[in-house]
Amino acid sequence: MSADSALKGPEPAIVAANQAARSLLPFEDRRDLDDVGRGFLGTVDQREITDRDGRVVWSLDAYGFLDADCPDTVHPSLWRQSGLVARHGLYEVAEGVHQVRGFDLSNMTVVEGERGILVIDPLLSVETAAAALALYRSHRGDRPVTGVLYTHSHVDHFGGVKGVVTAEQVGAGLPVIAPQGFLAHAVSENVYAGTAMARRAAYMYGAALPKGTHGQLGAGLGQTTSTGTVSLIPPTVEITHTGHQLTVDGIRMTLQLTPDTEAPAELNVHLPDRAALCMAENATHTLHNLLTLRGAEVRDPRVWAKYLTEAIQLFGDHSDVAFASHHWPVWGRERVLTHLTEQRDLYAYLHDQTLRMINEGLTPLEIAERIQLPPALEQAWHTHGYYGSVSHNTKAIYQRYMGWFDGNPAHLWEHPPTEAATRYVDFMGGADEVLRRAHQSYADGDFRWVAQVVDHVLFADPGNTEARELQADALTQLGYGSENGTWRNFYLTGALELRHGLVGTPTVTASPDVVSALSLDQLFDSLAIRLDGPAGWDADITVRWNVHGTEPITWRLHNGVLTHVLGEGPAAAGPDLEVTLSEADLRAVLLGTLSATDLEHRTGVRATGDVGKLTELLGHLGTPDPYFAIVTP
Numbered sequence: 305m306s307a308d309s310a311l312k313g314p315e316p317a318i319v320a321a322n323q324a325a326r327s328l329l330p331f332e333d334r335r336d337l338d339d340v341g342r343g344f345l346g347t348v349d350q351r352e353i354t355d356r357d358g359r360v361v362w363s364l365d366a367y368g369f370l371d372a373d374c375p376d377t378v379h380p381s382l383w384r385q386s387g388l389v390a391r392h393g394l395y396e397v398a399e400g401v402h403q404v405r406g407f408d409l410s411n412m413t414v415v416e417g418e419r420g421i422l423v424i425d426p427l428l429s430v431e432t433a434a435a436a437l438a439l440y441r442s443h444r445g446d447r448p449v450t451g452v453l454y455t456h457s458h459v460d461h462f463g464g465v466k467g468v469v470t471a472e473q474v475g476a477g478l479p480v481i482a483p484q485g486f487l488a489h490a491v492s493e494n495v496y497a498g499t500a501m502a503r504r505a506a507y508m509y510g511a512a513l514p515k516g517t518h519g520q521l522g523a524g525l526g527q528t529t530s531t532g533t534v535s536l537i538p539p540t541v542e543i544t545h546t547g548h549q550l551t552v553d554g555i556r557m558t559l560q561l562t563p564d565t566e567a568p569a570e571l572n573v574h575l576p577d578r579a580a581l582c583m584a585e586n587a588t589h590t591l592h593n594l595l596t597l598r599g600a601e602v603r604d605p606r607v608w609a610k611y612l613t614e615a616i617q618l619f620g621d622h623s624d625v626a627f628a629s630h631h632w633p634v635w636g637r638e639r640v641l642t643h644l645t646e647q648r649d650l651y652a653y654l655h656d657q658t659l660r661m662i663n664e665g666l667t668p669l670e671i672a673e674r675i676q677l678p679p680a681l682e683q684a685w686h687t688h689g690y691y692g693s694v695s696h697n698t699k700a701i702y703q704r705y706m707g708w709f710d711g712n713p714a715h716l717w718e719h720p721p722t723e724a725a726t727r728y729v730d731f732m733g734g735a736d737e738v739l740r741r742a743h744q745s746y747a748d749g750d751f752r753w754v755a756q757v758v759d760h761v762l763f764a765d766p767g768n769t770e771a772r773e774l775q776a777d778a779l780t781q782l783g784y785g786s787e788n789g790t791w792r793n794f795y796l797t798g799a800l801e802l803r804h805g806l807v808g809t810p811t812v813t814a815s816p817d818v819v820s821a822l823s824l825d826q827l828f829d830s831l832a833i834r835l836d837g838p839a840g841w842d843a844d845i846t847v848r849w850n851v852h853g854t855e856p857i858t859w860r861l862h863n864g865v866l867t868h869v870l871g872e873g874p875a876a877a878g879p880d881l882e883v884t885l886s887e888a889d890l891r892a893v894l895l896g897t898l899s900a901t902d903l904e905h906r907t908g909v910r911a912t913g914d915v916g917k918l919t920e921l922l923g924h925l926g927t928p929d930p931y932f933a934i935v936t937p
């Protein structure tokens with residue numbers, strides 16, 4: 305990484321804004337500082353966690369710079385949050401309940417049973433999970449894992465499972481517990497829009513940024529994502545209702561299902577014998593995302609708030625500590641209640657007030673600008689937007705209820721970015737004039753406006769180097785002023801790509817374990833999305849797959865659409881090709897690891913008809929672009 309971006313200093317307006325923010329923040333409330341260190345038992349000497357090839361997948365020293373005072377290049381609230389999140393080690397949460405924190409984006413929780421341990425949420429990577437378990441064992445003895453529980457369907461809560469147990473152990477009866485619908489959601493969220501989400505996730509977590517006071521320093525929820533091996537072992541015990549009581553290895557649990565909150569399949573866990581409450585990712589030390597900036601379906605804040613109310617009712621009187629799979633616990637019955645109540649009020653307030661304003665006729669940008677949290681919520685640290693934000697969450701609520709259109713017909717049929725930009729720049733007197741005035745706005749500290757207006761110059765002429773530099777500078781300042789970790793990463797990554805071209809590192813969308821858990825239905829769907837529609841307009845190809853032991857699947861390319869139906873299909877004429885094969889071979893063809901011609905010659909495969917038609921069909925599939933441009937056309 306070249307040093308120029310890393311050396312870009314803060315402008316006076318950002319220095320002043322960050323200082324002003326400092327005076328408004330509740331720094332006198334130091335309880336989080338005590339809580340984050342409470343129960344610390346130790347950490348590891350080995351500072352880097354590596355994979356089999358020696359590649360570093362997580363570094364415990366990467367964020368050592370956060371021990372210093374907050375520099376002017378960072379919002380003081382984000383600096384504080386990152387300093388807390390970066391702490392790492394093994395911590396006792398309650399008697400027999402420990403957490404390994406700071407070894408990945410998420411926490412691993414270990415509950416001690418009669419014979420061994422239950423692992424709740426085994427991190428994102430096999431390597432970090434194994435390191436976390438080793439740290440636990442170095443302090444608590446070599447206890448065997450007797451059960452695993454996934455609180456929800458996000459990869460940072462299951463991807464490391466093979467670092468703590470093997471598929472053989474699970475096959476031999478070791479329970480893997482998860483909420484209803486876990487597997488389908490675990491594999492589906494990143495399938496259909498996976499490439500675009502991965503590209504944007506690289507922006508969101510600042511994967512390509514140097515770590516430091518002028519670069520990436522956290523993501524608010526955790527520091528960043530580990531980059532090791534993602535695994536998946538499907539659950540063997542599905543929780544289907546709230547109030548479900550379960551005992552594993554002598555550990556009694558009461559489960560609360562919370563579908564469609566932070567994840568489509570999620571649950572909270574109460575441990576009555578420890579008076580401890582695991583809130584999964586439903587109540588953490590941040591305002592969470594209703595719509596993550598990488599892209600996702602909008603979450604439901606109304607339901608989220610209702611489940612938090614239910615958690616208070618079910619467990620509030622029986623919980624001396626509440627912890628989550630991110631951040632640090634809250635101790636004391638009163639504080640647990642306050643924490644859950646404030647988190648509940650936060651999501652309920654955003655939901656209700658956004659809708660109130662929608663019904664007053666306000667549009668997303670107006671609502672995001674006008675809405676303000678009540679002072680009581682503003683003065684709590686954990687309600688601040690380090691991961692989600694009030695601004696983008698209110699836009700998400702608008703999207704959930706109203707969609708993309710704000711009702712103004714002037715916005716019904718706008719020109720796309722480049723066509724609009726060309727006209728804007730022309731109307732505004734040409735690129736030189738726009739940049740002259742934008743430099744003035746920059747000097748005035750109006751970086752939001754610079755970003756908005758210079759964007760037009762860039763989309764009209766991405767080769768304009770003066771525009772690139774000015775835009776990169778403006779985005780850098782906006783990053784320095786962001787309380788939200790993901791906003792900072794987005795701004796600074798945009799600046800980095802304007803200065804150096806496309807450098808964002810796409811994260812791996814689907815590991816072999818995750819891909820093998822896809823249903824055939826999902827695989828066919830994901831191929832249909834890759835079809836180059838116009839190229840396939842005139843083709844009409846039907847392939848029938850006879851998979852051993854199941855109904856035939858009829859696959860047809862027609863009208864530029866690739867459909868699959870169970871059964872013979874409606875086609876009057878017979879298929880162009882009929883193939884009898886194993887499911888493994890079908891999956892290999894769909895995943896592109898086995899070509900049509902190789903398929904024909906495999907033992908156990910019987911093909912009747914024209915194999916060339918399958919080759920033709922597969923030839924109409926495009927490959928998604930993991931490096932598409934974002935800050936330029």
Ligand SMILES: [Zn+2]
Nearest residue numbers: 410458460585
């Ligand atoms: Zn998570």
